[in-house]
Amino acid sequence: MNDLSQASASAFHLLLSGNSEIWEIISLSFGVSFSAILIATPFALLIAFVLAFFKFPFRRALISLFNTFMSVPAVIIGLSLYLILSRSGPLGDLRLLFTSKAMIIGQIMLSFPLLVAMAHASFQAADRRAWETAITLGARPFRALFTLMYEVRFGLIAAVVAGFGRVVAEIGCSMMVGGNILHSTRNIPTAIALETSKGEFAQGIALGMVLLVLSLGLNAGVSIFQGKGDLHT
């Protein structure tokens, strides 16, 4: 108990004293995850919309595929990407392995199915009249899509937050394709794993606290935003 309180006190000290190593890890972690979500979201939303609003062959099979990929372990994605990006792999010449770009690709692959599946559920629950009304009032299809997205914004934001939550805390993929290299690819989860294995709990707890604060902040933000999202009477 004494060790835990000592480690926690040291963790606070590390964070508040502006320890450059810790803040570098935090900034890399957020940079990689934000980039991944930023790249994945527009494509995922577009695919989710097409799956919900248009009928075409193999549509149901595609929906099932995205739902299945949603639960694929991060380490499997990491292993597949490692084999693709390694020197002998098909994309080995790009020399992306053990770089933050490889981590971003991995996190895109992780978040994409979740984003598509959750956004698809939101679009599916949307009122088709919203789309038709936008079109009949002169909106071009792309503008009508934005109108529809606004109408189902609560579900879409929940999808993005869930996607970010999945990638910012994942360890398997980042460890395999990033390699946990200090000043280069070390992010919060891989740093926590490393420090814990060394018995350096203070840094691990400090980084864990950042993840907790982030999680609370995101949930609070979504709750405030959805405050007006009650049922209309």
Add this chain to the structure above:
Amino acid sequence: MNHLIEYRNIVISLSGKLILNVNQLAVPSHRCTLLTGKNGSGKTTLFKIMSGLLKPHSCSIHYQGLDLSWKQAKHFIQKDIIYLHQQPYLFDASVVDNIAYGLYRAGENKTNAHKKVIQALEWADLSHLAHRSAKQLSGGEKQRVALTRARILSPRLLLLDEPTASMDTDAKKQTSLLLQRLKAEGISIIVSSHEAQTIEEIADHHFHLEQGDIIKAPAKSNKITKLNLAKKMQ
């Protein structure tokens, strides 16, 4: 009689069942037309095809002196024809923003759009609801906002799907009044309705949809039938 637009050979099947097989439908210009038909007779489907929202299996259109396929005409008809759902959809925004939606899409600037919206609200006697959330309005108010939102775009044809369904008497009267004003402004209107009595006061023509095709019924048919019945009773 002048025709605004003429649709020919409208054919559509849904889930393998033939829904519409309309040989010819000529929409009278500057007139109000009542469209009747049983539930499931294809009134809504017909409106969606006419407004460019639903692609038919086949359909040719004569519009503004041109003979066009439905696909070629889609752009023009989406610009000039507005379809209103049975329960109109209002966006999750204020009444003002809902009415301004189409104006912004047409490239209107904010100042002009605001002026037009204020005038439109006065026209429909909706000024007191201007800043209310559209989602919180009653059914009748929603219908009036939707009619105002359509009218502000100066459409050439309005397709109204059961506009007075499930409304109380007052709301029906107000909606009917707006329809009369729209007709007086020269907008061609087709109204599908079960409650022919409400619309017949305004309607100049009567089309009936039966077995997927349009049958031209005599104008004021219900009233005539009722008068005949009354005479027989005497």
